[in-house]
């Protein structure tokens with residue numbers, strides 16, 4: 001049975017670790033993906049990177065469907081920005097930075113590569129929300145967070161607020 005995992009909250013230093021490439025496509029990978037999907041659905045998120053549950057491997061889960069019944073798993077995802085891209089602004093949220101939304105600009109045309117849970121390779125030029133969300137998730141695997149795109153002043157305010165909330169609990 002899948003179990004709910006604890007999501008790390010900024011400024012937890014473990015969110016800064018760089019994740020390792022997945023080499024073994026075994027039962028423990030499937031089991032981590034199942035736990036992450038349950039954790040993501042429980043938190044009402046549209047995506048979750050393994051880094052956020054303190055597992056430092058290159059694994060991302062996502063569900064962009066309205067009915068929340070289209071789970072997707074990306075193993076070792078990577079992307080290249082296409083030459084004819086524009087920047088696209090989108091208001092992003094992050095389960096590791098609860099209560100703060102930020103408008104972030106990202107390239108709107110990428111070529112995405114990943115492996116599925118069995119290790120088979122895929123590539124796609126994604127459309128819409130997937131383009132934004134997969135860049136957000138791959139940032140997590142690199143130890144990068146949404147707050148790294150805002151001013152240091154704003155980042156420090158968010159850090160203080162979340163540290164205070166955390167101490168209150």
Ligand code: GNR
Pocket residue numbers: 044045046047048049052091092093094095096132133136137140
């Ligand atoms: O649930 C989430 N919503 C979201 C909205 C806009 C852009 C990215 C995201 S991902 C986020 C879940 C999360 O923190 N994933 O790392």
Ligand code: NI
Pocket residue numbers: 093094095096136140
């Ligand atoms: Ni996030």
